[in-house]
Amino acid sequence: MNKFSWYEAKSVEDALQQVNSTVSEQLYKHTDKASIFKSGGVDVFDWVKEGLLKPQKIINIRNIPGLDKIDYDRKKGMSIGSNVTLAEIASNPEIKTNYLALHQAVNHAATPQLRNMSTLGGNIAQRNRCWYFRSGDHDCFRKEGDRCFARHSETGENENHAIIDNGSCVSVHASSISTALMAFNASVVILNSEGEKKKVAMDDFFVTAAKDIAMENILQAKEIITEIILPAPSKNTKSAYIKQVARESYDWSLGDVAVVLEVSGNATCRSASIVLGAAAPVPYRSMEAQQALENKTINSENALAAAEAAMTIARPLAKNGYKVPLFVATIKQAILEIS
Numbered sequence: 001m002n003k004f005s006w007y008e009a010k011s012v013e014d015a016l017q018q019v020n021s022t023v024s025e026q027l028y029k030h031t032d033k034a035s036i037f038k039s040g041g042v043d044v045f046d047w048v049k050e051g052l053l054k055p056q057k058i059i060n061i062r063n064i065p066g067l068d069k070i071d072y073d074r075k076k077g078m079s080i081g082s083n084v085t086l087a088e089i090a091s092n093p094e095i096k097t098n099y100l101a102l103h104q105a106v107n108h109a110a111t112p113q114l115r116n117m118s119t120l121g122g123n124i125a126q127r128n129r130c131w132y133f134r135s136g137d138h139d140c141f142r143k144e145g146d147r148c149f150a151r152h153s154e155t156g157e158n159e160n161h162a163i164i165d166n167g168s169c170v171s172v173h174a175s176s177i178s179t180a181l182m183a184f185n186a187s188v189v190i191l192n193s194e195g196e197k198k199k200v201a202m203d204d205f206f207v208t209a210a211k212d213i214a215m216e217n218i219l220q221a222k223e224i225i226t227e228i229i230l231p232a233p234s235k236n237t238k239s240a241y242i243k244q245v246a247r248e249s250y251d252w253s254l255g256d257v258a259v260v261l262e263v264s265g266n267a268t269c270r271s272a273s274i275v276l277g278a279a280a281p282v283p284y285r286s287m288e289a290q291q292a293l294e295n296k297t298i299n300s301e302n303a304l305a306a307a308e309a310a311m312t313i314a315r316p317l318a319k320n321g322y323k324v325p326l327f328v329a330t331i332k333q334a335i336l337e338i339s
């Protein structure tokens with residue numbers, strides 16, 4: 001681990017003034033001159049310990065007052081501060097009542113100890129999962145190297161990797177919580193060092209590898225997430241979240257699904273929001289599944305048709321073909337949990 005200085009930020013503005021990098025993508029370019037924000041620190045210190053990230057300065061934003069609030073208004077919806085911990089979200093009764101899929105996703109993420117440390121801002125901004133990308137010994141495309149080690153048909157260990165949009169990078173996004181947030185059409189509020197605030201839909205927050213392989217989200221060096229906003233659900237909104245893992249106690253997702261449906265009295269799906277996690281390098285909204293389910297009765301046959309529609313665009317790698325039937329079964333099950 002390299003030596004770094006530590007700055008205890010007193011406010012968001014103070015933290016933003018401390019950024020000493022002139023590189024706009026301070027974290028995503030592997031520079032050793034950068035400063036970095038640290039919230040829970042779970043992911044940041046993984047990178048620092050591995051020697052992949054060598055910041056000169058760590059700016060601790062974890063103790064900034066005001067970023068740790070959860071507010072719910074029946075008409076406006078839910079606001080979750082970026083420093084709210086996953087444990088606080090897991091135990092919030094209004095989230096359980098109004099955003100069940102989010103409650104389920106958070107309760108199935110990481111371990112109780114990690115949920116006590118991890119913050120929502122850090123969770124959605126954590127870096128992708130791929131053992132080659134996260135190893136100091138492998139210079140892959142994302143680290144300005146000349147190959148994708150995971151993709152190799154004989155030597156690539158790609159069983160946990162992407163089956164959709166896996167043309168240039170086959171890593172998957174790590175935040176299973178983002179699967180649920182995106183399904184609820186959440187937005188991310190970001191403040192920059194000029195004092196400008198913007199609200200970005202989760203669908204536009206993540207950056208696909210095809211668009212820019214050096215980026216995983218739109219955050220620039222001098223920007224901080226301050227809150228995540230979820231629109232108010234209607235009384236006909238129902239949701240479910242299911243995550244498949246190799247080890248039930250705790251594990252990264254092999255495939256997770258969040259389904260948020262508007263359901264009319266006779267179990268007809270009026271609108272569908274269906275998002276897949278660990279399927280692609282970013283949380284993936286399945287337009288195919290949504291279209292297949294909308295204006296249909298929620299039953300086993302239509303749930304299966306929607307699940308199969310989602311997988312028509314899947315292109316598995318040598319060792320992750322199992323993900324296709326896994327997603328078909330999981331999407332179907334999540335839809336039927338709502339009926």
Ligand SMILES: Cc1cc2nc3c(=O)[nH]c(=O)nc-3n(C[C@H](O)[C@H](O)[C@H](O)COP(=O)(O)OP(=O)(O)OC[C@H]3O[C@@H](n4cnc5c(N)ncnc54)[C@H](O)[C@@H]3O)c2cc1C
Nearest residue numbers: 039040041042043044110118119121122123125175176225
């Ligand atoms: C063994 C293990 C299992 C896990 N399992 C899961 C799982 O199943 N599902 C899941 O979703 N997660 C999982 N996680 C992730 C974990 O729960 C944390 O959410 C995550 O590692 C980062 O949260 P953090 O608050 O510690 O962020 P940090 O490590 O502090 O920050 C992560 C990144 O976000 C940036 N950042 C942090 N806050 C802000 C902000 N407000 N504005 C701008 N940038 C910011 C940092 O600069 C850094 O780049 C797991 C982690 C481990 C170690």
